[in-house]
Structures are given as C-alpha cells and as structure tokens.
Amino acid sequence: MQILYNVKTDLLYLRLDDRKQQVVNKRVSDDVVLDIGEDDRIVGIEILDASKHLNLERLLPVKYEVSSEV
Secondary structure (H helix, E strand, O other): EEEEEEOOOOEEEEEEEOOOOOOOEOOOOOHHHHEEEEEOOEEEEEEEEEEEEOOOHHHHOOOOHHHHOO
C-alpha cells in the first residue's frame, strides 16, 4: 500500500493495489473518490480537502515495520 499526499492540492491518495490496470472512478461523497479496478475491487481511495477530514500529523509520515513473526 502507498500513501501519497499533495500539500498544494490537499489531496490524500491511498493506493491499495500496485498492479497496472484500468480503473473507473466512483465518487462516493463530495470529497471521496474510489478507484475501482479488476473484479470490482477498490485499488485506490482519493480524499479531497484531506486536512479538513483527517489529522494528517498523526497519519504522516507513515512508518513501516517489517516483522519476521508469522
């Protein structure tokens, strides 16, 4: 998963699937757009005016931990 944030446009994009594929945009509210890919799966979530909806300081930067536990 990738989390991208554009400060200039205040747009947050969550990329759930990194495969190249055609997507259809489906607006679910004024500020949320879903990218729907193969098999009607959500491959991305776009949040407009993200700073109005989320506490970006808590979300960004994202830290990843790799666990060796199974």
